[in-house]
Every structure is written in C-alpha cells, then in structure tokens.
Amino acid sequence: MQTFRHPGYAAACRRTALAIALGMSLAGTAMAQSNASGVIFGRSAEAGSTIHIENLDTGLARDIAVDADGRYRAGSLPVGRYKVTVQKDGKTLDTRDNVQVALGSGVDVSFTGAATASASGAQTLEGIQVIGNALPAIDVSSVDSRTVLTSEQLQKLPLARNVTAAALLAPGVVSGDARYGNVASFGGSSASENQYYINGYSVANALTGLGFVSLPFDAIDQQQIYTGGYGAEYGRSTGGVISIVTKRGGNTWKGGVGMYVTPQYFRQQPRSIYRENGVLYQYRGDNKSSSTQYTGYISGPLIKDKLFLYAAGDFTSTKGPTISPFTTPQDSKETSKATKYLAKIDWNITDSHIVELTALSDKTNTDRSIYGYNYQTLQQSSYLGTDKLKNAASLAGSEPGGDVYIGKYTGYITDDLTVNALYGTSKTDHVRNLAYASNPNCPWITDSRRGITNPIVGCGLVNGTVLNAGAKDKTHGWRLDVEYRLGSHDLRAGLDTQTLESTSGNIYEGGYRWVYRNAGTVPGRPDVVPPPGAQYYVEQRLFETGASVKVEQEAQFIEDRWQVSDRWLAYLGLRNEQFKNLNGAGEVYVKQRHQLAPRLGLTWDVFGDSSFKVYANAGRYHLAIPSNVAIRGASASTYYSQYYSYTGVAANGEPTGLTPLGNRFYLNGEDGTTPDPRTVAAQGLKAYYQDEYILGFDKTIGNDWAYGAKLTMRKLKSSIDDFCDSRPFEKYAARNNIDISNASIAGCYLFNPGQSNTFMVDVNGQGNFVPFKLTKDDFTTPAGVAFPDLKRKYYSLDLYLEHQFSNRWYGRVDYTFSRSYGNSEGQLKSDIGQLDPSVTQDWDAPEIMQFTNGPLPNDRTHQLKAYGYFQMNPEWLFGANLAVASGRPKNCIGVDPVDAIGYGASYFECDLQPSPRGSQGRLPWTWRLDLNTEYRPAWADHKLAFTANVFNVFGSQKETAIIEVAETGSIAAGKPIKSDDYRRAVAYQTPRYFQFGVRYDFSL
Template sequence: MKIDNRIWRRTALAVALSMGFGGVALAQSNATGSIFGDTGTTGTSVRITNPATGFSRDVQVQNGRYRLSSLPVGTYTVTLLQDGKEIASQNVTVQIGGGVDASFAAATQAQTLEGISVVASALPAIDVSQVDTRTVLTAETLQKIPVARNVTAAALLAPGTVSADSRYGNVASFGGASASENQYYVNGFPVTNSLTGIGFAQLPFDAIDQQQVITGGYGAEYGRSTGGVVNIVTKSGTNEWKAGVEAYWSPRALKDSPRDIYYPMNPASAKAGQLFQDRSENTTNDITYGAYIGGPLIKDKLFMYLTGEAEKQSGSAGIGSNAGAGTTRTDETDKSHRWLAKINWNINDNNILEFTGMGDKNSTDSKSYYYDYATGQTGAFVGSERSKNRGTAGSEPGGNLYIGKYTGYLTDDLTVTALYGKTHTTHSDVALGSSGAPCPLVIDARNVDPSQQYATCWTATQVLAPGAKDDTKGWRLDVEYHLGDHDLRAGLDTQDLSSYSGTTYSGGVYHRYMDWSTAVAGGIESEPGYTPPATTPQYVVRNRIIGFVANVSVKQEAQYLEDRWQISDRWMAYLGLRNEQFANYNGQGQVYVKQRHQLAPRLGVTWDVFGDSSFKVYANAGRYHLAIPANVAIRGASASLFSNQYFTYTGVDPTTGAPQGLAPITGVRYINGSDGVTAPDPRTVAAKGLKAYYQDEYILGFDKTLGPDWTFGAKATYRNLKSIIDDFCDDAPFQAYAARTGTDISNARISGCYLFNPGQNNTFSVDMGDGTFQDFNLTKEDFAGNANGIGYPDLERKYLSLDVYLLHSFANNWYGKLEYVWSKNYGDAEGMLKSDIGQQDPSVTQDWDFPELMVGSRGYLPNDRRHEIKAYGYWQMNPEWLLGASAIIQSGRPKNCIGNPPDGYDRQGYGASFFFCDFGTSEDDFTKEFTPRGSQGRLPWTYQLNLSAQYTPAWADHKLAFTVDVFNVLAQQRAMSIVETQSDVTDPNHGRVISYQTPRSVRLGMRYDFSL
C-alpha cells in the first residue's frame, strides 16, 4: 500500500504504522470515553464538570477545537470559557468507549449560562469519532425493557449476535465466530473463562452502569478476540447517598412446561414417533434478592458503591430418556451469590484512583431417583451431584476479581492510565451415592436380563479433578498524547492465565462388567501380564482409570500504537498497529506453542459529511488474533493417565455396584502410552512455527439523522478467517513424507495427535527413536498420502452481513430501535468449537483429525442465521406507568446428517462422524448418500416476543416500582438444535430435538430506591 508522503511528515507514529492496515474503533480506554467539539472562533478554553462527583477538567482550545479523553462515563456539564468567563454551556452523557460531540456553533447567541437551554443527559444523534460497530445499553434502558437479568441476554440485543448451541451454556456467537472467540471485560479487566474461552464470570445485574457490545472494527487496544467484545462499566458512588432493595420472582405456576421430546418419524426406526423424554414437570421456581448502597465518603473526593444479589432456582431438572429400568428423574437447586464493591478517589482534578472487587459464586445440587415410564412413578434415591463454579461447559466460571486503576491527566495533552487486576476461582464437582460417598462409574454389560443387572448410584460419567482452580493476573499501561491534529496512543498489555484442571471418572474408576466370552473376543488374552484364571469365570470386570489433569498456563503480551488524525473538520483517519505474543505451557512448565510478532494492523476513516454530526460515512479494515486456550495442554501436551486392567471378582457392593474380592488376571495397560507420569516431549506436540489463529475484517457503513429524533443507518461487514489451530491424528502424512524422501521411520515415534495449521504446509519435529529429532516438512500433498488419496481442504470461514437499523431517541415519551441483519456464514470450520456435535474442546475438535472427516465439510456453518430482526423499546405512558417490549426473530440453523462413510474411509474407527448418511425404510433397504454440510435444510424460524409493565406510584414519590415481565408471550417453542449424527438408517435419534426455545414465563418484581 502506497502511503501519502504528507502522513510521513505529520508524525513519526504514522511512519511506524504505515507498514500495514486494518480496522478499529477509535476508543479511549475500554472503560472510559471522550468529549470533543468545535468552538468556532470563540472561546479560549473548555471546562467539563461531572455534577454527581465534582470531577472537573479544563482544556485549552486549539485552532477552534478541543478534546478531552479517558473520561469516566457519566453526565457532564461542558462550559465554553472566554478569558475565564462562562459564555455557553451544555450537558452531555459520555458512554463507554465512545466520543460525544459538544460543539458550540451557537456560542455567540448567549453570554451566560442562564441564557442557554440546557438539556440534561443530551446525546448527539451520531458519534462521528467512532468507526467500530457497537451497541451500548445503559442501566436505564436495561431497567425499562424486558430482558433476562444476565449479560448474554443483553448482548443478544446487538445485531449479528446469536445464541450459541445450548450444550455450551448461556453464551453467544458474534459475527459468525464460535462461542469461545469472544472477550468480556468488567471495568477494563478481562473476565473471560481462562481455561476454555467459553463464558465469563458474572456480576450483579444491577451493578451494570453501561454494557457495550462491539461486534466489529474494535481498536488496537483490543485483542485476543475474533468474535466480539462485551465491555461493562459498573456503577459508582456519587455525592448523594443512595440505597435500594429489590426482589424478583418467577413462580413455577406461571411457567409453561417445556415441550416433550419425541423420536423423529423415521420410517426405518422401530421407535418412530414414540416419546423420548417426558418434560411436563420440568419447571422451576426462581427468586432473586438484591440490595445496594452508594455515596460520598468525602464529598467531591472519595466515593463508595456496594451491591449484592442472591439467586435461587429450584425444581425438576427433568426425567431421563424413555430407555428402560435405568431411567432417572432429577431434582435440582441452583444458587448464585454475587457482589461488587467499588471505590473511586478523585485525588485532585488531575489524578484519579479506582478500586473494584467482585465475587461470583454459583453452585448446583442435584438429586436423582429411579423413574418408571410405564407407571409414571418415581422410585428409590440413586445419588446426587454437587458442583461449584462450573455451569454448563464451564460457561459460568465464577470466582473473585480485584482491580486497581490509576488515571493521570498530567497535562492538557498528556494522559496516562495504568491498571492491574487478578482473579481466583476454585471449582468442584463430585457425584455421591445414597451413602454420601463418591460413586464410581459402573456399566453392567453382561448378557443378563435388565432386572438382574447390578445396582448403581452414579449420576455423572466424568467429574472435575479435585482441587481444580483458575488464576489470572494482568496489567496494562496506556499513554495518550495530543499533538496538533493528532491524538497519539501507545500501550502495553499483559495477561498470565493458569489453570489446574482436568477430568476423572466419577468415583475415580470406571468398572465395566462383561461376559468371559466378550472379554476373550475383545483381546483379553493379548493384554500385558495376562494370567489365565484357574477356572474359567462366568464374568469379569474391566477397570479403567483416567486422569487428564494438569497445571497449565498461557502467557499473553501485546503492545499497540495508534494515531487518530483529524485531517480536516470533516475527515478523521485512524492508524493502529497491535503486536501480540502468545506462549502456551504444559503441565511441566514447558512451552509447547509459542508465537511472536503477531502483527495486527488497523485502519479506519470517518467522514462527517455535513460537518454537524448529522451524517457520517465510515470504513475500516483490520486483522485480529486469538491465542489457543489453556485447555489444549491438558490432554495434548501434559502427562495424563489412561489405563485398563481386568479382574475376576467375588462380590458386588449392593449400593454402588463396585466389584469386591478383586483378583487381577492382566497387568495394567496404558492406552496411548498415557501413564500419568510421562509427558510428551513439547517438540512433538505442535508444528514448528505454528501460525496464530487470525481473521481479517472489513466494514463500510453510514449513519444519518432524520430530524431531531430519528436516526437510520446501514453497514456491510466481511470477515475472513485466515488461519486456525486444531489437531490431526493421522500417521499417513508422515509415511507419505518418508516414502517421498527415502526416510527410514521404522523406529520413529509418531505422536498420536499434533497441533497444526489446517489446509497449509506444516513442519513437525519427529523423534526418530534413537535420541535424535528430525524435521518433516509435510506438504499438502503429503497430507493426501493415505489409501484414499484424500487431502485436507483449504481453510474457509467467511461471514458476510448487511445491517440496516432505525432508531428513535427518547422523545415524546418513547424510545425504540429496529434492526434487520442479512448474513451468510459459510465454510468448512466453525472455529474453535464444533457445534454439530456440541464438542467442548476448543482448538482440538474432531474436525481435522484426519482428511476423510473433512470431505463435504464446506457449507453453511452452525452459527449461520440468514435473517435476523431485533427490536426493543419503551413508552412512558405517564409519570406512573411505563410499558416495554423486545423481540427477536431469526431464521433457523442449517441441518446436517453426519453418519458412517463408504467402506475404506473410516481408517481410525470414528464411526458416525462423516458427511455421509443412509436413507431408506429398513436396515436391509437403504442407500448411502453424500450429505455435504448444511444440505439437509434448516430448523424453523424462531419468534420471541417479550412484554413488560412498570408501575411507580406517585404516592411513594416514584421511589417504589412494581414490575411484571412476560417472556415468550406467544409461547413459541421451536427447535433450536437437534441430533445431527446417524449411526445407521434405523437410528431412532437422528434428527431428535436437543433443545427448544425457553418456554413462556412471568417475572414479578419490586424495587425501592431511596436517598439517605
């Protein structure tokens, strides 16, 4: 790209950034905003004052313009001064990460504050200083529209966001990316799940002052995300002591039951149309209590804010499938306790300190009982499961967070911010029998009548390893300097994430009973240390132990530079460059993946067409990187235990089903060499010079006002995923390389699976078995060197969208926003996850394990929703009554049929994992068809309408509020996800619904806010 020589002359920073380009937000610190404007020819300085806190700053006017950055969010009075005399004033609200235009075109029309009509909390219709795509929801808006009280529900109001697969918990997909590619911040510090990237720590919902959802074009200060950014600023104390209490209740009696699940009408299945799961009693009683207090410890100087909430959900968690005697019914109680404390200290007008503490503790207690579908009766108690700080797929990691932040306005032109934070989370997960002791996993596979099978008490197959925990610490330093027409910023950003995590079998061991003939057929006589028993036993038991547990870590560092250049009164350009370094460590503290100099150039431009913030055209382009999460190291790079051993037994525990009187008849066999002691050599875990996960993005859009109250706009977005990291487990490419180069690999130790960059040439370090390592430069042709001659496709994930919106600012007693998004999410890789099967292993999915799995993989991806309509708003009928509404309408998810391949394709025994399926009316009458991704139609459109009403009686001075919210008013329960795998043509589960829309429910609330 040719750079105009004038840019080289304007600033040395622009020279440094001219090596590349990309797209960004023009944000300040990710928890602050800015005020800027044009004073014309009047005024020598501008003063801003936050009346709520007493914070004040003055800045000199330069060439008729001014700008104040890194400001805490809130409402400010902006005053134009001429030689110290006030000549004009206006009120504006600073939003998180945004800029507000407070120009004084009419400054000469009044000479005193009393002569100016001041409108409190006024916002310009269009922020001409930004080129990103964002949605900002304030506490006031969140309180007035019907939305579930969690961060994800609010984020889903933003365009281009969709609910992720239900098997990942309550998380979202942004702009076609998988649900593990987002970043979440609270007061500038990341709270994303440090182990997997799925989910985040929660905070008390009413602690949110502003929630910003950035779905594209974010700035060089942001990284480690190829999806979206959710950025939250919490409330703070002010000069007025305020407090409040609240309670919300969703009674079980006012909830619809979720739909029962039936087997699909498969003509080849004996169970076609039969009941799979009775969910008629799957309803819960939900109640939430909360309170807050905030105010000045020292007026205008020192403020505190403290809030907390407790939530409890109890009821039936469901009955298992209609599968015979082993079916259970589960009752569950979920509890959450969250708190937040914040101290703001305005040391003086030039120095600010902020301290934040936050806690999120969640737990689940479930009790399971046998259930008989034939009689509809609940039977004896089986066992229980207790977990803390886990949630679905770890989507609610919980924990404690502490942040300290300093902001120094050292001069009118120089601002410095520094932040340090850390988190600590402990997790637990245990399955207990009726005796209260941990219950082992027991499977009775003997050829006996079900009524004669051994009793069991386990409720979970695998649980978290004891002592599981996550720790994060990080700091960042940002410096901003105003130089003429340039606002220059530079920063450093470091995060250290460590986790002790992994899984074990429930009770520590998996006992599998089998007939002696089954054990012989399975190869027991070839097991190491096999000793024939004295007499042939009728049954034996195989004990399997796993211990995929390790203390792993990831270190992430970044540096960035950016220059916002006010080219003219109407044109502004942004140049940014981010440089990131990632290092992943295994359980022995060894680096197994290291990436440096991950350059992410960014470029943005905005055109204030008429010069009055009424019409903005903007564009940006950029590159965004993502580190692989820590979980990859637990099974792929660290020591793990995976063993088998066979025994005869003399008895069985009547409660747990565990064998008694064990006598070994084989030695211990370590599967895949996983002995729990020996870790793979880090050189054999990943390709050499592994490229980071990264994506390029381009956005073009405009915003236009229509009179004083209306705004409309449109934007087009294109995202192209250029590189990912996943694993493959095929030794055929190494054999092809050996044949091509004449390399002897007879003694080489080829690892089971390697991390690599799919669709590219990769170089691997191979242990040759004699103490030496040799580089194998595998080409794309080598990867096709298997018996089928099939290679990997080029990586593809593309996202294209067109977003059109219409906004009515709050006027004439109502506010509303309507948005339509057309999008296309296409390719052969969802990203870090595999929603087709709900796989929860970021960056080590099944997809790329060997090439045949990728045949037919290109098509519409799981997060593709072609059409999306979102609307929300409220109407203040009178001072006492307010009505709110929100609606989300989306087209359905693409459907797949993933089954067994033609003969010879399944070289590693993956079974129903290929884009081939059987079609017919019986097991003996079927045809195998090629079923490329997304070729089986779509799930139905979904419609979600929520309504709310709020009554704040005048007799209580409008301090007391009664609320009612009705969610899913139309009682729509349409399929959101289904089983997409097929074992054979008779498989009764293929196409069976996994999740429907959340049923209709009612939430009753009461809130009392008062001043002390």
C-alpha cells in the same frame, strides 16, 4: 495550560420519573477511547476560549484550552453525566448541561457562537434520570461497530437479568449451542472466541474462553457490545467484545433494595423429548424451577468531591427438579444459591489524578439430592445420593465464577498528555463432591443398543465425565496506556499483559464407562469380532486428565486518530501480540511472537454537522490457544477402549462374564505419559487469526430518528487444531529414506490446518529429533483424500432504524442478512457439542474433513430484532423485545465406508454416501416476544417501582439444537447400524415464564 478546580455540586432543582434513554446503540458508534472511559470533543467559535468540563455527580472538573483551529478534546473521562461550558476572560459564553459520556464513545459538544447557557440540574436515582440537552444521534469520530446499552435501558427493556441477554440485542449476535451454557456467537465465530471486560480487566473463562465472571446486574452502568471494527487496544478475540463499566458513587448518598420472583407455577410446561420413532426419551413436564433474587445497593461520598463508594449485591436462590432421560432415569432435586457482589471506591486525589478500586465476587453453590425415577409410572423412586458443586456446574458455560480485584489509575498530566494504568487479578475454585447412598462403585453406564425400551442403567448420579479434584483458575494482568495529542493527531500507545493459570482435569464417573452396543464389526478395530450368534457386546472406556497449566499473553499497541480535515477522520492502529503456552510440567510447548494486527479506519462527516456519517474499517484479530489444550493435549492423559463379550449384568449396571475381544486400544496415543513438548505442536505454529472488513453509514432524520446500513466481511485466515494421523509421517519418511520403525510419533499434534507444517519427530525413540517438513501433499492419504484449505467466511448486511427517546417512547429495529459458511466452525464443534476448544474432532485426519464445506452451526441467515419502551406517564412504562431468526443448518453424520482412522460415526456421510454439511435442511424459524411493565406510584414520589415481565409470551418452543449423528458407528450385514437418537432434540426455546419485581430507590 490546563487548570483544575473543585466547584461544589449543584443540587438538583426537581425530580421526575421520566427516564430518558440515550439511545446511543447505533451500529458504528464511537471509536474506543479506553475500554472503561469515554471522550468529549468539539469546536468553539471563540478563539482563545477554554472548555470547562464538570462531572455532575462527583465534582471532577477539567479545563481544556481550545487549540488554534478551534478544536478541543478531553479523553479518558469516567462515564457519567457532565456539564460542558465554554469560557473566555472569566465569563461563561455557552453551556451544555447533562451531557452523557458513554462507554468508549466520543460525544461531539460544539459551540458555534450564541450563548444558550442552561442552568438546569438533574438528580439521579438508580432507576430515574433526567437529561437536559439532547445529544447528537451520530458520533462521527467512530470507525467501529458496537451497541452501547445504558443502565436506564437495561432497566426499562424486558431482559433476563444477565449480561448475555443484553448482548443478544446487538445485530449479528446469536445464542451459542445450548450445550455450552448461556453464551453468544458474534459474527459467525464460535462462542469461545469472545472477550469480556469489567472496568477494563478481562474476566473471560481462564480455561476455555467460554463465558466470564459475572456481577450484580444492577451494578452495570453501561455495557458495550463490539461486533466488529474495534481498535488496537483490543485483542485476543476473533468473535466479539463485551465491555462493562460499573456504577460509581457520587456526591449524594443513594440506596435501594429490590426483590425479583420467578414463580414455578407460572412457568409454561417444557416440551418432553421424543425420539423419531415416538419413544419417550426424556419427560420434562416437571422440570420447572422457581427463583427469588434479592438485590441492594448503597452509593455516596465518603469525602465530598474526593472519595466515593458504590456497593451492590445480588442473592439468588433457585429450586426445582430435573428429570433425566430414560436411559439414566433420575430425579434431581436441586437447590442453587448464587451470590454476586461488587464494591467500588473512586478517589479523586486531585482533578489531575484519579484512582479506582473494584472488588467483585461471583459464586454459585449447588446441592442436588438425587433419586431414581420410574418411567413407567413417571414417579420418583429410591434415594441414590447427593451431588454438591461449588462454581463447578458451569465450567463449560457462561459463568465460571470467582473473585476479581481491579485497580486503575488515570492521570491528566497536561491538556495533551493522559496516562492510564491498570492491574487486575482473579481466582476461582471449582469443587464437586459426589456422595452415594449405597455402593460407591458406580461407573458411567450407557446403553446404546438399538430398539431397547428398558435400557441397562447404573447407580451413578451424574452418568458422565466429572471434575477431577483440585480444580481452580487464576489470572493476573496489567496494562499501561499513554495518550498524547499532537496537533490534529491523537496518539495513543500501550502495553497489555495477562497470565491465565488453570488446574483442571476430568475423569469418568466411577473411574470408567461401559457402553453396551449391538453386535457388529468395529471399523478401525479389525481384531474386535463378536462371537458367532452374539447379539450384543460391551465397550469399556477409561478417560482421565489432570494438570496445572498456564498461558502467558502480552501485547503492545499504538494508534493515531488523525483529524485529516473538518469532515474526515482517519484511524491508524497496530497491535503486536505474543502468546506462550505451558504444559503441566511447566514446559513451553507453543510460543508465538510478533503477531502483527493492523487496524485501519476512515469516517466522513458528509455534511459537517454530525447528521450523516460514512465509515469503513479493516483489521486483523488474533486469538491465543486456550489453556484447556494443555490439560489433555500437552500433559499426561489416559484414554483407551477395550471390547468384551458378556453373559450378564450386575445390579450396578456393570457387565459380568467378560471375555476380551481384541486388545486394549489407546485413543490418540493417550497412554498416561507426559509428551515431550517438541512433539505437541508444529514448529513455528501460526496464531489463530481473522481478517475483517466493514463499510457502513449512519444518517439522522430530523431530531428523533436515525437509520443506517453496514456491510461486514470476515475471513478466518489461520486456525489451530490437532490432527491425529501417523500416515503423513510415514509418507514423508518413505520419500526421504528415513527409518521410523522405532520412531516415537505422538498420537496428536497441534497444527495449522490446510497448510504445510513442520514437526519434530523422535525417529529412533531415543531422543533423536528430526524435522519433518510435511507439505500439503504429505497429508494426502494413500486413497487420494487430501485436507481441504481452511475455510470460514462470514458476510452480513445490517440495517437499522432507531427512534431516540422523544414523545415518551424509544424504539429500535435491526434486520441482519448473513451467511457463515466453510469447513470449520473455529475453536468449537457445535455439530456434536464438543467442548474441546482448539482440539476438536475436526482435522484429525483428511477423511473426516470430506464433505464438510457448507453453512456452519452459527449461521442464521435472517435475523430481526426490535425493542423499545413507552413511558405512558410518570407512573407507567411499557416495554417490548422481539427476536426472530431463521433456523440452524442440519446435518447427517455417520460412518465412512472405509473408516481408515477408526472414528466410527464421525463423517459427513450417511448410508455410506456423502452427506455434505447443511444438506439436511434447517431447524425451524424461532421467534420470541417479551413484554414488561413498570409502575412507579406518585404517592411514593416515584421511588417505588413494581415490575412485571413475561418472557416468550406466546410460548413458542421450537428446536434449537438436535442430535446430528445418524449412525452408531458399527456395521452389520454391510450396512451402518442406525442410531435411535438421530434428530432427537437437544434443546428447545425456553418456555414462557413470568418475573415479578419490586424495587425501592431512595436518597439520604
């Protein structure tokens, strides 16, 4: 029988500035209880006793009866500090004080007889925490792999104040390609394959899956980074999971304010970018920004023990110039204002029923005043116009912005039955306004002529693809979980649904694009022949997309944590997922049902004292097709090329005296009509999924040290991409005597690469659809080129050594040896920075997949990460963070001798010879050391903190991405025309910069 009561909150008896980090960031800690809560479990030697659990900040209390085997378990506990007491016949027998419940973790609090009750209390400010009793270093209830970072660790380590910077501390996590923004790759997967949760609700980018809605950094209570092995409650991810629980109010009113300044003048000068021939491509010496961030929070009881408030905000202003490349010489003076706030209400209706309400907002407005730039004098020139953006600058990147609202209910119905229910919604508007100072007729101009030192430039402000009007995203979803304990089984089942809606589209700036090229034949365009003696020609491109699309995702899961014996625990889970994708006309074009994902795990407490754990798990993980696929692939879009000879160039960069060379060529069949949904994807399309296997151990050394090792194997079993080749249909029709002379064959189809696929084809153009069951042989070209089997494999060995906070210091070292190899990165194509998840250039035709097997873009064979801090005395703290990694593979991408599909420089071939993936060596090793210090003067009672951080202390600026396309796509005199941009740097390491801060925490 479970009883509940409200003991008063015990006031803290003393304060200290010694913040004791929990250090629960062990590889393999804690099987997920819930993605926003944790567990306390253990044993009691006293038969018939009761375990009393009390939250030290909110007064929430639970009484749990010890079962006949001496075990107890309290699940779905809000993260925080607890006092755990064993009681019998109204007497207290033993107490563990200041027990920290970590996010998703299980904390073993066992009582073995002798009473050692502790009456010590603790008072917490946002940057100061006292923890009385040490915790077990190893959670023997876990089967997954994760890193858990507390707010104390996030404050004490030298980290950029964002979620991704913290995630990069986890083993096997690397930065994604810089062209995708501030995002990370987990375990070799592409950067769009992750999931992000705040207080249990998914806040991933609704359009592409790249990045997430963010929050005030100081509002993070705990951040967990799953790198593998997560349970059945998690899905829609084949990379990793980042789950954040925010801080909440307690029975003491607290507040704080802070300011963090990153001065422009203390920034190291960025490296300018040169082509391999020594020509300056982009001057970046003046590309240095300054930023100021103001932060604040307030926290406390609206009604003591009942109703609590926590509210926080970040307000950041960033200013600085950006000099663009000499091919589009501009000086952009940018002012960006980012506002993030979070408000959370926690209502303990009773100790049996808890309600949480969260509202957060993440919005960025950017104003750019754009001027011309003279590369001869390196000086700004005439004013061109303005570029105003609202949550639009990072559509492709880490923070799409938006407003999020989340409601959660937790009901402790009995000792054995717990119910969790959650509902969430989000909305984001994306706006971009371009205003020109002069002629608004400013198309995108690109001068790709080789050897040109004074390229043709236009009057455009962006010179690229810009956002179409009316862009917005919104999501809504709910989940219901029920947990029941039955003897040695902890059973849990749940329902989970989320709908993602996006209105989006892109268009070339000015409506179209002109690309100037050296004269030569164009492979795949036999009628494009420049006039005799012509040195150059020009290509006109038009590209426009726009639609309102939707993805509906549902899932059901069940799991059992089975305590087989005192030392063995088994985890059995099964997740069933359903995905439905709708196009701009509201029609379903892909529907996937019964995507079964089993999850199995086993952990062995070798000595029975939580000092040595061996664990293993295996699981399957699915991923839905992102919304962006329907914008272009399943809705109306236009994409064509038209070639001309020309006699002159106008002031705005447009060619004059045009003479057409051949006919307009529609790429991928995108001629402005909405495709029939039956012609978008293969029938019975299998979901994108991956299998994973992990074996590891964790071992303590004394009271302060722990070490461990983990082996991981991941294999992508099924992928989804598009292919754009009519030849397989022609081959099938010839073999089966089907007349397709009037057939309507789509430009591109979604399919499962490397497998047989069935497509519906309108064989007479009048709606007479016939199934074409294409075998792998049907995809083989007349020249004998076949699609390879899909391949993406990742394996790794992770080793770590950790020192828990003791003797005034904490530290951890991780080394990861890993390989990510195959012929497909996954949803993205970092080789060329392509931002089209699930519809990349890969797999468009068999020829383009030749010589593609090798180390993939997210492969970093060696990684070393070390971080920690030293509390020299109550006033001074010092921290360090070191990251070392081997370089990314390099490629040479060029022209195929035949180029039967007309893709130009898109093949793993150079000089008309094979150039297999990864055969060009690797980029240099990168290493970075960050340092910080914090001073909390005694005269301010340690409430005032002065901080200083220096990032990239030694100023290493190695290349992290380069242009891997070596040829222009044209052929002259029987040889491919080389590209001047081959091996030009795309991104370097962030130059050294300093951040200074001041913070004041107080209680009322």
